[in-house]
């Protein structure tokens with residue numbers, strides 16, 4: 001492990017966040033760290049984990065702590081996957097490639113965003129673990145069809161369709177930091193926002209050596225790869241609807257994961273449209289501010305799904321104990337976003353590997369302190385849920401049938 005991310009410098013994810021803040025210009029750090037509007041949902045995601053408490057079984061000798069699981073028929077060493085994080089190449093040179101490699105080396109899956117700065121073929125080739133492709137319909141159906149075909153040919157094993165991005169959320173920190181001006185403004189408009197970039201020469205040198213402001217090579221428009229400045233408008237024109245999902249289902253044929261489910265109604269719709277798994281997600285509090293914490297919605301979705309699909313959850317996971325709580329509540333596995341993005345921004349591949357290692361060792365320790373031998377054995381008996389939560393006990397999800 002490189003000394004820059006080893007203890008005592010880096011003990012937890014908050015330490016990686018602090019290093020990321022030191023290495024990145026303000027606009028890039030805030031792009032990762034921030035949420036929409038008042039950031040209420042961003043905070044709620046975290047708070048929900050704090051209100052669920054553990055019920056350990058003490059004086060139990062657990063010989064090991066088995067973290068293995070199976071998601072969509074694929075065996076994983078860890079019950080957490082790396083969530084799609086767009087523009088990772090801004091945080092660190094070849095960001096998506098190095099993050100995918102770290103995920104594979106740790107025995108878990110990497111989910112590549114459509115809005116990636118690296119070619120999907122290069123990302124797939126960089127990891128020895130499973131890789132899933134997250135789809136936005138930016139550029140329209142023809143562009144998406146080409147992207148899906150490339151993902152299939154490259155060997156991505158599942159398609160993750162994100163449904164909570166009808167438009168990009170209003171991330172006020174991005175507006176104040178001059179993201180729009182720096183990306184597409186005139187020289188004059190850019191000037192007030194340049195000092196934050198010059199204040200981070202180490203990041204700037206890496207950014208320039210990596211080709212400067214990235215394009216989106218997986219969104220091939222007739223004119224070439226989509227440019228950075230076009231992303232907001234492109235998202236607004238590319239809302240995914242339920243009929244789109246049926247179309248995607250016919251095109252892709254492999255397993256489909258619907259990400260961005262907030263309600264039992266949408267969970268049922270997703271299954272009706274052919275999803276094998278759903279991710280209870282509010283995009284890490286970056287889209288509609290004021291929706292509840294994902295952990296609070298998870299029981300409602302589990303009840304609606306009733307074992308017909310696999311249920312994953314993300315939002316606010318910063319410790320192994322958070323993973324244990326989500327699994328105890330009934331999630332099959334979780335996705336982590338910022339936890340590894342901070343690591344990537346702090347120290348590239350080493351930083352992502354360190355983030356994964358922190359969550360893994362946390363989780364092992366948590367299991368031992370709970371007196372539980374494996375994450376697969378976690379259930380509601382290991383946690384207390386606040387009285388005011390709607391939380392019927394749903395059956396543990398069974399493995400969804402994977403289509404050939």
Ligand SMILES: Cc1cc2nc3c(=O)[nH]c(=O)nc-3n(C[C@H](O)[C@H](O)[C@H](O)COP(=O)(O)O)c2cc1C
Pocket residue numbers: 031032033045083084085086087113114115134162259281282283284285286314315316317335336337338339341
């Ligand atoms: C910087 C950043 C970029 C993101 N980009 C995408 C994306 O391109 N597609 C997507 O489906 N979700 C995206 N997300 C949402 C994550 O996949 C995930 O739902 C969220 O980060 C989970 O919350 P957490 O960061 O608290 O773990 C992004 C999140 C962050 C922090």
